[in-house]
Amino acid sequence: MTTTDATAAAERYEIGDRAANGRYPVAVDGKPTGHIYRWHGGWYAVVPGQPEETRHDDRHAAAAHLVDLVDSGAVEPGAAPAEPPAAEAGIVPWLSPKLKPTRRNIISAAIAFGRLAELAWKPEDEDGNPTGYPGSDNPWDLTCELDGKTVVRWWSHMRGRNGDNTPRPEYRHEGCIPFEEQAGKVAALVGEPVTACPCQQHTHPTTADVADDLLKQAERARRADDAEALRQLLTQLLGPCPASSARGQAMKELKERAQRTKS
Structure with a gap:
């Protein structure tokens, strides 16, 4: 698409607000046509009823692709539902269904959940439903425990970089309590760290060796396509x-062990 074509297309599409499942509805010529969403640095255009999802460099290119589909006759504007489709369900609610429950993804998710607890964030949407870890560079709905607001964050911005655990950005979100009050409020909310799992129904690992054993069991269950066993292990x-x-x-210790083994 040329610059002129892109400009003309931009006058015909309208991108709506982000839905709870991360998708943005797109209207072409004022009629609902499809959806776009961001995943691992790319933007994808989706047309209801069509299995193919096309990847684009940015949100505007993805929306412009829907204009192309309308002009080619491949899509009839107005045929798409006004609301995005319901979010796909994963094997457990704590891992995005777009991420396979591999050892690497499980370790990354567990590290993220642990750090969120330390920073007084909850991986929940505005209705209190758990939001699965989506990967480090994908939008994640999180609820701030300081004021209860649910906002979109990226784990890569929060985890710190190059060994520096300072969460980024320094502010939490627009309208949160003043930055200079945050550290004290977080410390009061989080309290002393709990070092052993007190849960009755499921025992969660708190040592590297126990976690490693469960991860190996989870990998065997995944390869055997044993969904029930895998679900139980992922819950732990x-x-x-x-x-x-x-x-x-x-989990961080296991990750560091693997890095030392490679070096």
């Missing part, structure tokens, strides 16, 4: 726990 590895920070540290 990722489910809510007062000791999620200790579990995250155990």
Whole structure:
């Protein structure tokens, strides 16, 4: 599409507000046509009823693609539902269904959950439903425990970089309590870290060796396509726990072990 074509297309599409499942409805010529969403740095255009999803460099290119589909006759504007489709369900609610429950993804998710607990964030949407870890560079609905607001964040911005654990950005979100008050409020909310899992129904690992054993079991269950066994193991590895920070540290130790082995 040329610059002129792109400009003309931009006058015909309208991108709506982000829905809870991360998708943005797009109207072409004032009629609902499809949806776009961001995933791992790319933007995808989706037309209801069509299995193909096309990847684009930015949101405007993805929306312009829907204009092309309308002009080619491949899509009839107005045929798409006004609301985005319901979010796909994963094997457990703590891992995005777009992420396979591999050892690497489970470790990354557990580390993220542990750090969120330390920073007084909850991986929940505005209705209190758990939001699964989506990967480090994808939007994630999180609820701020300082004021209860649900906002979109990227884990890559929050985890710190190059060994520096300072969460980024320094502010939490627009309208949160003043920055200079945040550290004290977070410390009061989080309290002393819990080092052992107190849960009755499921025991969550808080040491690297126990976590490693569960991860190996989870990998065997995944390869055997044993969904029920995998679900139980993922609940132990990722489910809510007062000791999620200790579990995250155990997972971080496993990650560091693997890095030392490679070096």
